[in-house]
Amino acid sequence: MQLIVQKFGGTSVADAARMKRAAKRAVEEYSAGSKIVVVVSAQGKMTDELLEMAYSINNKPSKRELDSLLSTGEQMSSALMAMAIHSLGVSAVSFTGRQIGITTDSFHTKARIVNINDSRILEELSKNKIVVVAGYQGVDENDNITTLGRGGSDTSAVALAALLKADMCDIYTDVDGIYTADPRTVSNARRLNKISYDEILELASMGAQVVHVRSIEFAKKFNVPIRVRPSFNNGTGTLICKEVGEMENIVVSGATVTKDDAKITIIGVADEPGQAANIFHELAKEKINVDMIIQNVSANGLADLTFTVQKDDLILALETTKRIKAEEIIADDKIAKLSVVGIGMRSHCGIAEKMFKTLSDEKINIQMISTSEIKISCVIEEKQAEKALNAVHNAFELDKEQ
Amino acid sequence: MQLIVQKFGGTSVADAARMKRAAKRAVEEYSAGSKIVVVVSAQGKMTDELLEMAYSINNKPSKRELDSLLSTGEQMSSALMAMAIHSLGVSAVSFTGRQIGITTDSFHTKARIVNINDSRILEELSKNKIVVVAGYQGVDENDNITTLGRGGSDTSAVALAALLKADMCDIYTDVDGIYTADPRTVSNARRLNKISYDEILELASMGAQVVHVRSIEFAKKFNVPIRVRPSFNNGTGTLICKEVGEMENIVVSGATVTKDDAKITIIGVADEPGQAANIFHELAKEKINVDMIIQNVSANGLADLTFTVQKDDLILALETTKRIKAEEIIADDKIAKLSVVGIGMRSHCGIAEKMFKTLSDEKINIQMISTSEIKISCVIEEKQAEKALNAVHNAFELDKEQ
Numbered sequence: 161m162q163l164i165v166q167k168f169g170g171t172s173v174a175d176a177a178r179m180k181r182a183a184k185r186a187v188e189e190y191s192a193g194s195k196i197v198v199v200v201s202a203q204g205k206m207t208d209e210l211l212e213m214a215y216s217i218n219n220k221p222s223k224r225e226l227d228s229l230l231s232t233g234e235q236m237s238s239a240l241m242a243m244a245i246h247s248l249g250v251s252a253v254s255f256t257g258r259q260i261g262i263t264t265d266s267f268h269t270k271a272r273i274v275n276i277n278d279s280r281i282l283e284e285l286s287k288n289k290i291v292v293v294a295g296y297q298g299v300d301e302n303d304n305i306t307t308l309g310r311g312g313s314d315t316s317a318v319a320l321a322a323l324l325k326a327d328m329c330d331i332y333t334d335v336d337g338i339y340t341a342d343p344r345t346v347s348n349a350r351r352l353n354k355i356s357y358d359e360i361l362e363l364a365s366m367g368a369q370v371v372h373v374r375s376i377e378f379a380k381k382f383n384v385p386i387r388v389r390p391s392f393n394n395g396t397g398t399l400i401c402k403e404v405g406e407m408e409n410i411v412v413s414g415a416t417v418t419k420d421d422a423k424i425t426i427i428g429v430a431d432e433p434g435q436a437a438n439i440f441h442e443l444a445k446e447k448i449n450v451d452m453i454i455q456n457v458s459a460n461g462l463a464d465l466t467f468t469v470q471k472d473d474l475i476l477a478l479e480t481t482k483r484i485k486a487e488e489i490i491a492d493d494k495i496a497k498l499s500v501v502g503i504g505m506r507s508h509c510g511i512a513e514k515m516f517k518t519l520s521d522e523k524i525n526i527q528m529i530s531t532s533e534i535k536i537s538c539v540i541e542e543k544q545a546e547k548a549l550n551a552v553h554n555a556f557e558l559d560k561e562q
Numbered sequence: 563m564q565l566i567v568q569k570f571g572g573t574s575v576a577d578a579a580r581m582k583r584a585a586k587r588a589v590e591e592y593s594a595g596s597k598i599v600v601v602v603s604a605q606g607k608m609t610d611e612l613l614e615m616a617y618s619i620n621n622k623p624s625k626r627e628l629d630s631l632l633s634t635g636e637q638m639s640s641a642l643m644a645m646a647i648h649s650l651g652v653s654a655v656s657f658t659g660r661q662i663g664i665t666t667d668s669f670h671t672k673a674r675i676v677n678i679n680d681s682r683i684l685e686e687l688s689k690n691k692i693v694v695v696a697g698y699q700g701v702d703e704n705d706n707i708t709t710l711g712r713g714g715s716d717t718s719a720v721a722l723a724a725l726l727k728a729d730m731c732d733i734y735t736d737v738d739g740i741y742t743a744d745p746r747t748v749s750n751a752r753r754l755n756k757i758s759y760d761e762i763l764e765l766a767s768m769g770a771q772v773v774h775v776r777s778i779e780f781a782k783k784f785n786v787p788i789r790v791r792p793s794f795n796n797g798t799g800t801l802i803c804k805e806v807g808e809m810e811n812i813v814v815s816g817a818t819v820t821k822d823d824a825k826i827t828i829i830g831v832a833d834e835p836g837q838a839a840n841i842f843h844e845l846a847k848e849k850i851n852v853d854m855i856i857q858n859v860s861a862n863g864l865a866d867l868t869f870t871v872q873k874d875d876l877i878l879a880l881e882t883t884k885r886i887k888a889e890e891i892i893a894d895d896k897i898a899k900l901s902v903v904g905i906g907m908r909s910h911c912g913i914a915e916k917m918f919k920t921l922s923d924e925k926i927n928i929q930m931i932s933t934s935e936i937k938i939s940c941v942i943e944e945k946q947a948e949k950a951l952n953a954v955h956n957a958f959e960l961d962k963e964q
Contacts, residue, residue, distance in 0.1 A: 176618040210638070216578040218645040225648075228656055229641035232634035236612070239631035243620040246627075254630055259705055303661055 162194040163285075163326045167201075167295065167317035171334040172391035173237050174204035182332065182391060183244035186290055190250060195285050197324065198252075199295045199317040200241050202233025223268035227297075227307045230269075231257070234294035234313065241292045252290040255280065257305075257316065262298035264306045270447065271306035272374075273298060273315065276323050293320065311372025318375040322382035329379065329386045331371055336390035337398035338363070338370055340414045340558035345546050348559035352413065353396075356403040359413050362501040362535040376400065403503055411504035411511060412556040417549040419496050419542055421451060421468040423527070424477060428487025431463035435484075439465065442480050448473045452497075452530045452539065462487070466528065468497070468539065495527065496545035499537040500552060512536050518555040524548050564596040565687075565728045569603075569697065569719035573736040574793035575639050576606035584734065584793060585646035588692055592652060597687050599726065600654075601697045601719040602643050604635025625670035629699075629709045632671075633659070636696035636715065643694045654692040657682065659707075659718065664700035666708045672849065673708035674776075675700060675717065678725050695722065713774025720777040724784035731781065731788045733773055738792040739800035740765070740772055742816045742960035747948050750961040754815065755798075758805040761815050764903040764937040778802065805905055813906035813913060814958040819951040821898050821944055823853060823870040825929070826879060830889025833865035837886075841867070844882050850875045854899075854932045854941065864889070868930065870899070870941065897929065898947035901939040902954060914938050920957040926950050 166189070168182045182198075190196045202210075210229050214221045238254035245252035261277030284291050295313025298306050308315050314331060321329035337351040338360065355363075357380035361373060370388055379386050379400065389397035407413075429435055436455060443450055453467040469477045471493055481489055498519075505511050512529075515536055519526060524547070528539035540548055553559070568591070570584045584600075592598045604612075612631050616623045623631075640656035647654035663679030686693050697715025700708050710717050716733060723731035740762065743751040757765075759782035763775060772790055781788050781802065791799035809815075831837055838857060845852055855869040871879045873895055883891055900921075907913050914931075917938055921928060926949070930941035942950055955961070 176615070179619055213578070213638075213642060214645055217581055217642055218649040221645045222648055225641040225644045225656055228658070229638055229645075232637050235634050235637075236615075236631055239627040240615060240619055242627045243616055243623045246624055247620040254627055256630070256707075305658075 164194045165197045165317050165321040165326045165329045167199040167331045169333050170201040170204050172332050179244045187248045187250050196290045198292045200237040201313040206233040227268045228305045230307050231297040231305050234296045238292045238294040245290050253284050254292040256294045257297035258299040264298035266300040270309040273319050278323050314372040314375035318378045321384045329384050331388050332391040336395040341553045346553045350559050352398050354399045359501050360400050407503050410562050411508045412500045412502040415500045415552050417496050417498045417545045422471045422474040422493035423468050423495050425466045425490040426486045427464050428462040431461050439484050446480050448477050452528050494542040495539050496542045498548045501535045505534050518551050522551045566596045567599045567719050567723040567728045567731045569601040569733045571735050572603045572606050574734050581646045589650045589652050598692045600694045602639040603697050603715040608635040629670045630707045632709050633699040633707050636698045640694045640696040647692050655686050656694040658696045659699035660701040666700035668702040672711040675721050680725050716774040716777035720780045723786045731786050733790050734793040738797045743955045748955045752961050754800050756801045761903050762802050809905050812964050813910045814902045814904040817902045817954045819898050819900045819947045824873045824876040824895035825870050825897050827868040827892040828888045829866050830864040833863050841886050850879050854930050896944040897941050898944045900950045903937045907936050920953050924953045
């Protein structure tokens with residue numbers, strides 16, 4: 161018997177009508193003979209409303225208390241989803257993260273799953289119930305409620321799919337799949353039928369915003385096939401799976417531009433071993449993710465160091481950076497990161513060159529560059545983001561099936 | 563060192579400003595040298611909104627799922643309250659019912675507390691933290707979330723006060739104490755400085771609606787003094803405590819009228835042993851509380867039986883009653899129950915007579931009567947409720963200090 165994990169995001173359960181539609185999806189697959197585990201996010205803007213409430217009371221709320229507050233959104237959704245399934249005549253039972261033993265580390269608001277206990281889920285599935293799980297949450301070893309960070313419900317879903325050796329993890333969302341570029345920016349963007357974990361990992365971290373990056377890492381590690389599907393129609397969406405031979409022929413699968421990063425430049429830091437390590441050690445201690453890094457040696461044994469962090473982390477990153485002895489520290493949050501990704505890059509040359517030439521033709525200045533085996537990213541001025549994305553999408557003919 | 567349990571109801575934490583004001587109360591007592599445990603209800607109309615959400619999805623929602631849904635309201639409040647206390651510079655930590663080991667039976671939406679584990683609360687109090695507890699909730703032995711029914715946060719507060727041997731359980735509310743009658747109906751109603759558990763038990767079950775009846779039972783059992791205090795000013799409110807000698811002199815302490823009941827009359831049920839028992843056994847199985855009961859023997863070996871149940875239970879009670887063989891079953895939900903209560907009734911005569919005469923003078927027909935040691939109740943027509951209450955309040959001169 162097939163086991164399917166279905167995850168419904170906030171927009172897919174935003175009101176009673178959508179909740180019922182989502183429940184109908186679950187019941188359809190259940191009636192077709194599959195065992196079903198449903199993972200739900202908080203309804204619509206609930207998480208934002210809860211955050212707003214918290215900040216209206218305390219402008220620096222305790223992360224432990226934030227987690228306890230925010231986790232209620234998913235708990236509500238899970239209970240309502242069980243009720244919606246009941247109304248279709250099928251048995252269902254909802255669980256919080258804790259009730260099915262999702263234990264995490266203690267890093268509140270960004271916790272990572274350490275363990276899940278499958279006994280209660282298996283017990284209820286064996287009674288022919290649909291099991292509904294509140295996504296995004298767990299408890300640490302001291303029974304404090306934790307949350308997995310934004311997009312954490314995807315992680316919950318994939319982790320459960322891995323644990324239960326599910327045949328498929330369907331992520332229902334308000335888009336009809338993963339595109340070669342954001343269709344709101346690039347009018348001729350094309351939906352992909354299939355994409356590899358590695359490509360989507362690069363795309364997700366660059367802001368494809370459809371599936372959370374940590375859930376893809378999990379899926380890749382445990383080889384869980386994910387289907388990103390629209391909740392509003394029967395579209396087949398995009399399958400995310402391990403790399404297969406045919407993918408090699410596609411040089412560039414997609415392009416994205418993100419505005420989530422800010423740039424910090426440290427001018428005149430001592431150019432001696434350990435200085436850079438020291439800075440990044442301090443940032444790591446604060447759990448700040450550093451993305452791109454460039455270092456230039458300058459005169460007088462001093463160096464200039466530039467790196468990017470998430471905009472949300474900029475203030476904390478600046479405070480942390482100021483512990484370092486340097487001549488000057490400059491922050492710039494008016495940047496965008498343009499990236500192209502494709503497994504085929506491994507075996508094809510000239511991709512970077514083509515990207516740089518395209519931007520140059522459009523008179524777009526490149527501030528930073530980073531490359532991986534299957535990705536090239538350039539930091540550019542924020543206001544040129546959309547123009548740059550369209551130019552690159554066209555240059556690589558991403559609108560055409562390859 | 564004093565230990566005080568403070569309970570804040572929904573209106574006392576309805577928005578950021580009120581939440582902060584409540585937090586200030588807790589911090590004031592804490593700063594004066596007491597250990598503080600705060601118990602909170604869901605904010606304002608939250609519980610009603612959650613119920614509405616549930617019923618918009620399923621018109622007969624599962625009680626287990628309702629409990630999981632409703633318990634989020636108090637969890638939110640507790641996290642927000644901890645944040646509000648933090649903003650005043652005092653350490654605080656919030657807990658759900660489960661996190662402090664409030665275990666209950668499995669009767670969802672009306673569960674009763676079986677046990678509370680004090681270790682985590684004591685640990686946090688010993689670290690000089692204010693402990694904030696989400697009221698109204700617990701978990702059963704299978705780790706399903708349960709709720710204690712409407713007013714259950716009072717029960718949580720008093721149960722914690724009993725467990726921790728608190729010096730006082732302050733119940734903050736949107737009224738400034740307990741009155742001789744509802745001041746919205748009786749303009750010359752007077753605030754009581756002190757009232758006994760037994761009297762308030764009768765008053766509460768009759769709808770004084772300030773403190774929940776089960777919490778008073780708990781308080782009486784464990785001799786926990788309760789102070790009902792206004793959250794909007796520094797009024798001293800009303801102390802609820804065990805009976806002391808001076809109370810004996812007060813013949814009638816208060817009068818109430820409630821419209822929460824409905825009347826069921828069963829005409830022509832076989833007048834033989836076990837018939838009535840059978841009916842009430844069936845009702846008890848459905849956990850329907852029956853209040854007043856009258857039976858009249860009629861002709862032909864048949865009897866007429868009249869009893870009252872809560873209006874909420876009327877439909878279920880009617881369904882249950884119809885299992886009984888009878889000539890006719892009549893329901894009436896347009897009734898009111900008028901009651902007077904006072905410890906002094908035990909040693910004074912003529913109270914019932916005075917009440918009946920007062921109603922008679924006002925041309926108010928009495929449909930049912932029930933009496934206890936310290937209470938007399940009459941069922942009357944609903945539309946005469948306010949007139950009757952005022953008449954009785956005046957007849958017993960409740961506006962005057964006695």
